[in-house]
Amino acid sequence: MSAALLMPLKCSRHGKLIYKVFTQTQRHRYLSNVYPSAEHLRKFISENTEITGEQSLTPEIRLRLFTPRCRFWRERPELWPFDDPYWAIYWPGGQALSRYVLDNPEVCRDQTVLDLGSGCGASAIAAKLCGAAHVLANDIDTVAAVATQMNCELNGLEPPVCVTTNMIGSEPDAFSLILLGDMFYDEALATHLHSWLDSCVRVHGTKVLIGDPGRAQFESHSIRQLLHQLAQFELPESVREENYGLTFSSVWCYRPEL
Structure with missing residues (x-):
């Protein structure tokens, strides 16, 4: 994904860190561009996000998101295997x-x-x-x-x-x-x-x-x-x-x- 398409990530502290991490990942993604099974993705998301949402405008909705306690908040960028995780931030x-x-x-x-x-x-x-x-x-x-x-x-x-x-x-x-x-x-x-x-x-x-x-x-x-x-x-x-x-x-x- 191009840096231009990552523009919204520049608007947040979370985003600035994720921007730094994920703009470098393109060459490390699956060459076949085929994702693992839904079961594998569910396990991956469960293990690498935190259930949160209480501090948002909608505290009644619970979401799995990236937080500073999550592995890929600080992990080396080449270890991230998928597309840039817009889904992991509640914009x-x-x-x-x-x-x-x-x-x-x-x-x-x-x-x-x-x-x-x-x-x-x-x-x-x-x-x-x-x-x-x-x-x-x-x-x-x-x-x-x-x-x-x-x-x-x-x-x-x-x-x-x-x-x-x-x-x-x-x-x-x-x-x-x-x-x-x-x-x-x-x-x-x-x-x-x-x-x-x-x-x-x-x-x-x-x-x-x-x-x-x-x-x-x-x-x-x-x-x-x-x-x-x-x-x-x-x-x-x-x-x-x-x-x-x-x-x-x-x-x-x-x-x-x-």
């Missing part, structure tokens, strides 16, 4: 989005929901807790998909359908709601995402909710003019300490008619 945009959903369960109740760039699966979990009729979690990392399933089980929920193909740019499915957090960290990706979201809204009337803590790439992008702010959350002290310069995180509704 502030995702925290705000999940908090908003939990505070407003009617947003997801009886809806067909896509959690795009699902990472640890927190937004998918929030949607299921709020009574969504169907939830699909999409992340291109196979390990993230397994982590999402494990995190759902950790919260007493049936895991959602997990898809690891890149859905951005594909023919839009008829989701009534798309949730995405912390996806506007790269200008090219943001532009591609903007075009695809616009297509989803035009074809299916999909509602789109975006969580972002105000990163520069988000604030300066043209999509910012098409968003209506729904909520703003002050980040817990521990989260602020881990995300230099970020004290709040907001939820926005995408309204291309603006």
Whole structure:
């Protein structure tokens, strides 16, 4: 994965360390690009993450994440065997989005929901807790998909359908709601995402909710003019300490008619 795609990792203390560790791992990954079995991945995730979440905006959701007590927080980078672990951090945009959903369960109740760039699966979990009729979690990392399933089980929920193909740019499915957090960290990706979201809204009337803590790439992008702010959350002290310069995180509704 390129350094540009690792941009969001630069926003946090956790991220700075992980950025240093994982930007060097490309040559050490499985040459076949084939992941081990789900059973092996579950064991790997269980052994190399810690159950946490109490200090986040959603203390009622428990997640397996990287913490300073985890092996790969300090391990030599060449020993990490998989893609860069975005799923192992609970990013502030995702925290705000999940908090908003939990505070407003009617947003997801009886809806067909896509959690795009699902990472640890927190937004998918929030949607299921709020009574969504169907939830699909999409992340291109196979390990993230397994982590999402494990995190759902950790919260007493049936895991959602997990898809690891890149859905951005594909023919839009008829989701009534798309949730995405912390996806506007790269200008090219943001532009591609903007075009695809616009297509989803035009074809299916999909509602789109975006969580972002105000990163520069988000604030300066043209999509910012098409968003209506729904909520703003002050980040817990521990989260602020881990995300230099970020004290709040907001939820926005995408309204291309603006």
